[in-house]
Amino acid sequence: MLFEKIKTAGLSHLSYLIGAGGMAAVIDPRRDCDIYVERARNEGLRITHIFETHRNEDLVSGAPILAKLTGAEVFHGPNADGEVEYAKTTRDGDCHAIGQLEIRVLETPGHTFDHLAYAIFDSEYPETAVGVFTGDALFVGDVGRTDFYPERKREVAGLLFDSLRKICELGDQAIIYPAHGAGSVCGSGMADREFSTVGHERRNNPMLKIESRDTFIARKVNENHYQPPYFRLMEHLNLVGGNAAPRVLMPQPMSLDELSSCEADRVIDVREPLAYAAGHLPGSINLPVDMIPAFAGWFIAEGEELALVASSQDQLSTTMEHLVRIALDKIVGGYVGVVPAAASGKSMRSIPxxxxxxxxxxxxxxxxxxxxxxxxxxxxxxxxxxxxxxxxxxxxxxxxxxxxxxxxxxxxxxxxxxxxxxxxxxxxxxxxxxxxxxxxxxxxxxxxxx
Structure with missing residues (x-):
């Protein structure tokens, strides 16, 4: 029996690979999804099921891509804002077998209308849930944001309150497996810890400790969240299905002359802020590698061609990984060597x-x-x-x-x-x-x- 959490750095996205009896399932896969195929194959398992907890806003789902690679079926909840073209609808009460494991479906709207949680049962011990994939409904230390339907904000906050109670009914013993950890834009109060149980959250999570539905709604509608423009692109791609990620996650190397003549829409300097402030190429903007998942979607538009400037090849590679996962990946090349550029007499700008x-x-x-x-x-x-x-x-x-x-x-x-x-x-x-x-x-x- 296999259970593996796969974390995507930067986005703080958590996906899961589970398997038993020669079968495997993936929950909320990311776009660069070869990792699931490789790890399942290493365990002698065939991926037969792909489950999405909801239509993601902050990253491109790898579900349609993984389905093409493996022949697995994709399952998604009802009430999405449009048809999820690559998925079958699964509903409250459905049960999917993965060897001796059973995945039981719970409709848990609130974060989005199509949101599902998936409770895991071991058929040899079927009385109580072993755990539950909570998606963006319940995190460790926080609950999901409910600001995606501003005209119906009180309604969706109330739906989330009800959904959380439904998850809690699985019992205190159930381990929770959320879709995000601390640092995600999908919640602001998550704990650094990525493991918990329903019981621990019920006793310690500030939002689960609120017993009044009206009080919970009032707290949620008064929260402040930001929605980067790229969220709209993610929502669209996660209805129609995004393309596979590039096979090579490394930008084409560029010389200084090639960088100067490439006519990219944006030159993105991914070095540390102090390095950028000390000296940078005119017209370049600063998006340090670690800040790209949070801020690239604000400053890079869909379809823009990008040239990257970095201190090292490793920075370029990591940057491209981050950008691929949010489909802002029209990268014409990468340049390493700002200091040599300055030494050669290239005009530079600085910020005191x-x-x-x-x-x-x-x-x-x-x-x-x-x-x-x-x-x-x-x-x-x-x-x-x-x-x-x-x-x-x-x-x-x-x-x-x-x-x-x-x-x-x-x-x-x-x-x-x-x-x-x-x-x-x-x-x-x-x-x-x-x-x-x-x-x-x-x-x-x-x-x-x-």
């Missing part, structure tokens, strides 16, 4: 870093041509802010930069300076010449005040 003392001096002087621009999210801003600063969430600068005056001076800040550098890079690429970044940002501000 300033200290807490300088921020304080400017705030006291209140210069009319200067703005301290806070790019953290709304919850961070609500908890702590600097008086006199202006707020625009970093992702929303993708459009709101047009409301800013390139002739003014801006200091970008966040919690540490990382997101602030991403924001500054976007403005730098759009003609803003009077920028700097508050190094340490809110962390340094609060440390200064003890």
């Amino acid at each position: 870093m300033i200290s807490t003392e300088e921020v304080e001096r400017r705030l006291q002087g209140k210069p009319r041509d200067w703005t301290l621009l806070d790019v953290r999210d709304a919850d961070e801003r609500k908890a702590h802010s600097i008086k006199g600063s202006r707020h625009i969430y970093v992702g929303e600068l993708n459009e709101m930069w047009k409301d800013l005056d390139p002739g003014q001076r801006y200091t970008l800040m966040c919690a540490s300076g990382m997101r602030a550098t991403v924001a500054a890079g976007w403005l730098d690429a759009h003609g803003f010449d009077h920028l700097d970044v508050y190094l340490g940002s809110m962390g340094a501000w609060e440390a200064r005040r003890g």
Whole structure:
């Protein structure tokens, strides 16, 4: 019997491969899905079933691709916003056998209307569930977001409350297997731990401890979440089925001359923020490798051709993996060697870093041509802010930069300076010449005040 969790770094996506009796099933596969075939084959198992908990918004499903590779059937819930063209509908009460394992279907709408959970039973011990794949309904330490239907927000929040009770009825012993871990955009309060039980969550998860349906609804409708533009692309592809991932996850190497003449829609510098700020190619924006899953979908549009700039081949490879998983993968090539480019006389741009003392001096002087621009999210801003600063969430600068005056001076800040550098890079690429970044940002501000 096989049970394996497969984690996709960056997106904090969790998929699962289970098997028994020569058969195997995959739950919520990612787009680059050869890993499931290889691991099932190594265990002498044939993938016969693919289960989706819901139509994902944050990544391309690998279900239709994996089905073509293996001949397995794909199962999806009812009430999707359109027909899931590559899947059969499975409903509440259906049971699917994987050797001695049984997958029993629970309809659990709320995060989305088509959401399902899949309870696992061992037919040799059939009285109680061994575990449950909870998708985006129940996480470790949190529950799913319910903001995808703003015109029906109270309804879907109430549906999630009911669905969570349904999952809890499986019993405290049931192990929960969510579709995401900490760091995912699908929840904000997840624990770093990726293992738990229904009983542990029922006693400790703040949202499961709410007994009143009305109170739960009120909490959910007052949450603040952001929806990057690429979510719409994911939703579309996860109805019609996305194409297979490229076989080679490494950009074509480029020389400096090739980079300069490639006419890519965007040049993406994936180096660390401080390296980018110290010196970068004109017109390039900064999306550090580790931040690509969270922010690429804000600043890269569907179909745009990309050229990548990195410090190493490993950075290029990891970047391409991240971009492939969200279908923003029209990559014309990758260049390594910003320092040699500068040494050869290539024109470079830089973004200065300033200290807490300088921020304080400017705030006291209140210069009319200067703005301290806070790019953290709304919850961070609500908890702590600097008086006199202006707020625009970093992702929303993708459009709101047009409301800013390139002739003014801006200091970008966040919690540490990382997101602030991403924001500054976007403005730098759009003609803003009077920028700097508050190094340490809110962390340094609060440390200064003890």
